[in-house]
Amino acid sequence: MQAREFLMNRCGWPGDKPGRPTDERSSPVTELTHLTIAEARDGLKAKSFSATELAKAHVDAIEKARALNAYVLETPEKALSMAKASDEKLAKGEGRALEGIPLGVKDLFCTEGVVSTAGSKILDNFNPPYESTVTRNLWNGGAVMLGKLNMDEFAMGSSNETSAFGPVVSPWRREGSNVSAGASGAVEGTHLVPGGSSGGSAAAVAAHLCLGATATDTGGSIRQPAAFTGTVGIKPTYGRVSRWGTVAFASSLDQAGPIARTVRDAAIMLRSMSGPDAKDTTCADLPVPDFEAAVSRGVKGLKIGIPKEYRIDGMSPEIEKLWQQGTEWLRQAGAEIVEVSLPHTKYALPAYYIVAPAEASSNLARYDGVRYGLRENGKDIADLYEKTRAAGFGREVKRRIMIGTYVLSAGYYDAYYVRAQKIRTLIKRDFEQVYAQGVHAILTPATPSAAFGIGEKGSDDPVEMYLNDIFTVTVNMAGLPGIAVPAGLDAQGLPLGLQLIGRAFDEETLFAAGQVIEDAAGRIRLPQPWWANA
Amino acid sequence: MSVDEKTVRRIAHLARIAVTDEEVPHLQGELNAILSFVEQLNEVNVDGVEPMTSVTPMVMKKRQDGVTDGGYPEKIVQNAPATEDNFFLVPKVVE
Numbered sequence: 219m220q221a222r223e224f225l226m227n228r229c230g231w232p233g234d235k236p237g238r239p240t241d242e243r244s245s246p247v248t249e250l251t252h253l254t255i256a257e258a259r260d261g262l263k264a265k266s267f268s269a270t271e272l273a274k275a276h277v278d279a280i281e282k283a284r285a286l287n288a289y290v291l292e293t294p295e296k297a298l299s300m301a302k303a304s305d306e307k308l309a310k311g312e313g314r315a316l317e318g319i320p321l322g323v324k325d326l327f328c329t330e331g332v333v334s335t336a337g338s339k340i341l342d343n344f345n346p347p348y349e350s351t352v353t354r355n356l357w358n359g360g361a362v363m364l365g366k367l368n369m370d371e372f373a374m375g376s377s378n379e380t381s382a383f384g385p386v387v388s389p390w391r392r393e394g395s396n397v398s399a400g401a402s403g404a405v406e407g408t409h410l411v412p413g414g415s416s417g418g419s420a421a422a423v424a425a426h427l428c429l430g431a432t433a434t435d436t437g438g439s440i441r442q443p444a445a446f447t448g449t450v451g452i453k454p455t456y457g458r459v460s461r462w463g464t465v466a467f468a469s470s471l472d473q474a475g476p477i478a479r480t481v482r483d484a485a486i487m488l489r490s491m492s493g494p495d496a497k498d499t500t501c502a503d504l505p506v507p508d509f510e511a512a513v514s515r516g517v518k519g520l521k522i523g524i525p526k527e528y529r530i531d532g533m534s535p536e537i538e539k540l541w542q543q544g545t546e547w548l549r550q551a552g553a554e555i556v557e558v559s560l561p562h563t564k565y566a567l568p569a570y571y572i573v574a575p576a577e578a579s580s581n582l583a584r585y586d587g588v589r590y591g592l593r594e595n596g597k598d599i600a601d602l603y604e605k606t607r608a609a610g611f612g613r614e615v616k617r618r619i620m621i622g623t624y625v626l627s628a629g630y631y632d633a634y635y636v637r638a639q640k641i642r643t644l645i646k647r648d649f650e651q652v653y654a655q656g657v658h659a660i661l662t663p664a665t666p667s668a669a670f671g672i673g674e675k676g677s678d679d680p681v682e683m684y685l686n687d688i689f690t691v692t693v694n695m696a697g698l699p700g701i702a703v704p705a706g707l708d709a710q711g712l713p714l715g716l717q718l719i720g721r722a723f724d725e726e727t728l729f730a731a732g733q734v735i736e737d738a739a740g741r742i743r744l745p746q747p748w749w750a751n752a
Numbered sequence: 753m754s755v756d757e758k759t760v761r762r763i764a765h766l767a768r769i770a771v772t773d774e775e776v777p778h779l780q781g782e783l784n785a786i787l788s789f790v791e792q793l794n795e796v797n798v799d800g801v802e803p804m805t806s807v808t809p810m811v812m813k814k815r816q817d818g819v820t821d822g823g824y825p826e827k828i829v830q831n832a833p834a835t836e837d838n839f840f841l842v843p844k845v846v847e
Contacts (some may be wrong), residue, residue: 590831608770639803697807
């Protein structure tokens, strides 16, 4: 069989280190799911295997991995028919940038004729009559849709525990932990969160249930789950990717991006997702660079800033060490390392918890039980609204709508909302001043810790959960691009990531520097499929 | 600043979310935790600072004020819980 031959001949990952065995090459039958996007693209072009074989391998893997709850909707028929169309294109030599590449789609993206829920009961049966620009761009590039991925409700959360469809289980386990797939196919034992809100996307990519996935990031929702699952995630510059057809959370912060298994794959996907769009007035009219070409640029001669304000009180020694290691890798690759100051860093998270809920309270006003989604009847129209929203929204979403309503209400608007927007100006100015000193990119940890257990955080105090985004949220507040790249494992064997923050519309430098980290750290060894039921 | 139970009920009504008597004390505690967390913003001197209105320097795109789309009311109402002749149905609002 050609596919088998192709896989046998493959001579290791680009970032593999000698003496670091990977389990990614053990079973030839499921191995098509272990390819990178770049490898799959080359294999399809060389006709080593077909898009149909590649899609089928993923459909089978997804079916066996239901215990992870990564997909809220599987679309196997769609996947196979799109793959068949890709095979016809490939046979004629008309393959496009992502021809035949099977992807998962976060359920925040509206997909025409395919239920799109945003992880909420209020949109349980919402069947969009249109396609989001991001997914339209991917299908126009030849990509194949495997299904819709689980997420925190309306992208509000850092652990995927707020989903109306249940939490996603991370494919990662603490060393020596008791997590296993029980006889019934359900997961037993203490399970870890994959991060959030793009938890289904990150888990599916890490568990080889797609070659890459779409995701969105309002305060860290791409980068934090990527860091928790040993995957690569990039939030591009605000305006790089159209928001049209993506369910809105906080419109001045929301931005879509990819989660993939390598820096190169993230670059390939982002190029296809991006581009000007007349349907989104905040989408930039800028040409999209060939991000993949930037991957091998290196960092020689670049100035990398290390912001002292990110060295927070009580930072774990493991994170501190990882950060120093990353700094050293970039230095060894020829970058100049400079200490920089971003004095308003500590105010980014509290300001975010005014701005984001304020925008959310406005955006989510549309879920009224009249035009689409759930309806609970009431004695009059106001009662209908109140009952519908009480029944349709989960706790975290209600909390944020209420905080947003409060900070926008008469008498509090200036004290909270206007002040937070002024602080946002100061946060952005901090970055501008650093970049004006000739700094090309900034290196920070991606998260303050590795993944935690389901139910471990935030049950009494919501702020405990919010602190997950402490290193990522500044980037959204300033509209800048940020990438999370796996850089090592903690003492419990769980992945940790580093974050690179770039200048506006300079994602290319992030891909170049991200590749340097990936090469130095070595491709992370993803978990064995302990969750698979036969 | 912190909110009392009465304020929680007022905010819930403004947000059009029905709350039960049991939910109110929990919401009050959670909202106050968030409000106390954002309190630290008062330390920052924001004199003379413009509030952010656009995160990237861009001019909003404009287009001709004309009809460019439409003509498919059945698609517009296809997800509505109650419709009649391509209109949304709501309880009687005006007596």
